[in-house]
Amino acid sequence: MYVNGEWILSNSGEYFTVNNPSTKEVVAKVPKANAEETKAAITGASDALKKWSLLTAEQRAKYMLKLRDLMLEYTEELATIMSMEMGKAYNEAKGEVVYAASFLTWYAEEGKRIYGETIPASAENKRLFVIKQPVGVVAAITPWNFPLAMMTRKLGPAMAAGCTGIVKPASQTPLTALAFAKLADMAEIPKGVINIVAGSTKAISDELFNNSAIKKISFTGSTNVGKELVRQSANQLKKLSLELGGHAPYIVFEDADIEKAVEGVVASKFRNAGQTCVCANRIYVHKNIKEEFAKLFVEKVKELKVGNSLAEGVDIGPLVNESGLEKVKEHVEDAVEKGAKVLYGGAEVKDASGYFYIPTILDNVTEEMKIMQEETFGPVAPITIFETDDKAIDAANNTEYGLASYIYTKDISRAVKASEALNFGIVGLNDAMPGVAQAPFGGMKESGYGREGGHQGIRDYLEEKYISLGL
Incomplete structure (x- = not known):
């Protein structure tokens, strides 16, 4: 797994297998993360937040576009990995790589358009301002059916806003996420900005929801799981974005x-x-x-x-x-x-x-x-x-x-x-x-709330701060 800029194994020594659904053959064994590795990833992301959030939007954009370019350069490798671990037709998988890269392109620029406000004051000796700042360390729980695009759709706006993050990929598709981490490493993304932990769903999820350093969680998956995550989030009133089932x-x-x-x-x-x-x-x-x-x-x-x-x-x-x-x-x-x-x-x-x-x-x-x-x-x-x-x-x-x-x-x-x-x-x-x-993606009713994509997609990764200045 990829934690704080380092490739590490599970402290428990446990692994889980990834199978090719076209052949039922085992294609890889992946270190099984638990709470301990998740906590280390959160610590790394928290440490990285201090410097990453202070970079200018243009500086963050340069990192994101370098990562985008590497994704496109390694389209065939990423598509092969994706196809092997979840069965997506190869040509379609190549299309997903291009689609996934488009979120980094869009948000690298959208990060430069995070505007504040100046509000007319009600007294001569006051000036009123609103600024927008990154919400903090975020977590992304991604599905197996679009293992690359759903990751960049969450990490793109998070990174552009100045947040750092932990990704928990589906157990069926950890290899695509780890390949993405390899490209992030090659792009020299500062350590701790992107972390990937795959393994025990309950242990990882419990740590993400119980650790106060995590300020927002974005989840794509089933409605039943989404409802459970809402209940878990209540203890700390964590921000949630939920893209759930459809019909x-x-x-x-x-x-x-x-x-x-x-x-x-x-x-x-x-x-x-x-x-x-x-x-x-x-x-x-x-x-x-x-x-x-x-x-x-x-x-x-x-x-x-x-x-x-x-x-x-x-x-x-x-x-x-x-x-x-x-x-x-x-x-x-x-x-x-x-x-x-x-x-x-x-x-x-x-x-x-x-x-x-x-x-x-x-x-x-x-x-x-x-x-x-x-x-x-x-x-x-x-x-x-x-x-x-x-x-x-x-x-x-x-x-x-x-x-x-x-x-x-x-x-x-x-x-x-x-x-x-x-x-x-x-x-x-x-x-x-x-x-x-460039357009908002999300649902109504029991298909969740929040939007990903478009200028709307960066909102949930930002806090609005009101500043009242007395002269």
Whole structure:
């Protein structure tokens, strides 16, 4: 692990294994961090904070851009590591490296735009000011499905604001985080600014939440875990940013460009084998165009190549582990038992060495099926029909989640009204891939709170200080 600028082993001598989901083979053994190593990382970050926070925004930006350049230089190596440990198709993994680097580019510049205020005083002998300062040492708990991009989306604004941090990567994907730390070392980022500890989730998390030096924690993961972290944060009133589960509706209105709508849903639903919290999970198609939409959808999905994530030309790799595969199978079986029709797929890949499931399209799906109530996190696309705009919006909003949503229509009035009516933090309007570094990303309801990306993403890493000066 990478602690205070040094590569260290676990004091306990314990390791945990990382498996390739395409082959089920062990690809690495990683030192297992516990509370002791986490405490050392926090101490290192606290010591580094004093100097890092006093650097100018331009000085911090130079470090960040050097790290960005190294990420892009080593795109193929990072993509290979990512693909091996979590099964993301290699070309898609290369795309994630570029996306991850964009957050360092954006926040290296955004750090230069942290402005204060001068407020008109209510007395002649006073002057009133507001300044913004880094919140302090922060922690990032990152997910396995986007192991690099979710890290820079958190560390980018933190570093730009003058904070130092500790990253706890998912146990499935520590190698990507450690490779990033290697590049940070090569970029000569001052020791303690970035620390990586992977291992015992409870021991690390407990130390992060109980240690008063940690002022803010950013978490991406499941809603259930997010709720538990809210409870843990209450003891010290730590700042929290939570990007939690999603169950994105994908609404195709009668006047939509069907070809574009199909291309969009293929890109959204089957990216990362359906293992994204913003992918299209509930596909609502107007009854008058459903047959045409479904026919073209099947044709496009048949063209997708499933296989070892490192193999050439593969579009869809494996599910990350056995439990992920079992959940997909459970949702499909439940839907079929309740009357859904399999238009394509509907089974795991036979005689596969890893956790592969055929990209699947289900028709005649109804709201009582599990797949319409729970986040599947797999390559299964359920289609259901609607008759009126209001019914489509009501069905889309009928979920505890509120992260991403999608609309396809050519009618500008319908587009505006539907976008405003959807209770989701993100609306992709004729756009299935809305995520970019310069725009805010986050959810409503039980999909969490706080925003990452855009100028909004740096706010939670700053404290506003009011200064009243008597003359």
